[in-house]
Amino acid sequence: MFKHILLPVDGSGLSLQAADIGIELATSLGARVHALHVLPPFPAATYFAAIAEANETMYIERAIAGAERVLAEVRQRAQASGVSSEGSYVIDNRPDCAITVAVGKYQCDLIAMATHGWRGIERLLLGSVTQAVLQAASVPVLVCR
């Protein structure tokens, strides 16, 4: 059955709930998990480049610290369930692309993610990232509410 489950997390409560379901499934299947956090790049404006540059370093530092917090959270949950886990973050302004690339890179055979993350409107719309992943993914996607 599934051997390596990709858990894209944006840090929202829903994404962590989905990660929990992925971890629980991994426990019962004896699978490994890989948590992935995608950071949007700093939207640098072309003018005020010098100011933007200084801010960008700060932004990236903060974003990476945030990413590591989220990934540590997932790692902790996986460890608590005795599931072998890894985690990584990537900087990409198209999370869906980063997720599908990660599937190939880490040879995952299932993606477990929430219906929407921070950006989605509460259940009225399917999150745009989830929808894009559903269309582009080459492996099954477990969509959790």
Added chain:
Amino acid sequence: MFKHILLPTDGSDLSLRAAKLGIELAKTCGARVYALHVVAPYHTVAYMAEILAATEITYTQDATARAEKYLTEVRHMAEEAGLACSTDYVFDDRPHEAIIKAAREQHCDLAVMASHGWRGLTRLLLGSEVHKVLLESEIPVLVCH
């Protein structure tokens, strides 16, 4: 993990492939499966009622026969895997509502379905029924390609 898996099938190859994956997952988890086929009811129009009444019977008979055929196919797959499988078909205009209702009534904790059925354009769009199920479902949905 999952104890009762709902397998909505419209009889298309993709939906049968999804059912197969659901059965495999059920086997690993020790779950039961419930296959559901939703039949679109025959829409009568107000005039030419007598002619239509005759066609409706044929339509319903054909649709029921097709439903039985699809469900038998899923039941065979489940039996081969040594799984307990119940099946049912319902007449409903809105398949996603029938699917969600069945999930609730049968206490399913996972639905496994294809990214699109007969009606969806190959991979270009997410099937409309899947989309609606994802939005309203109270349980996780495993979307297969």
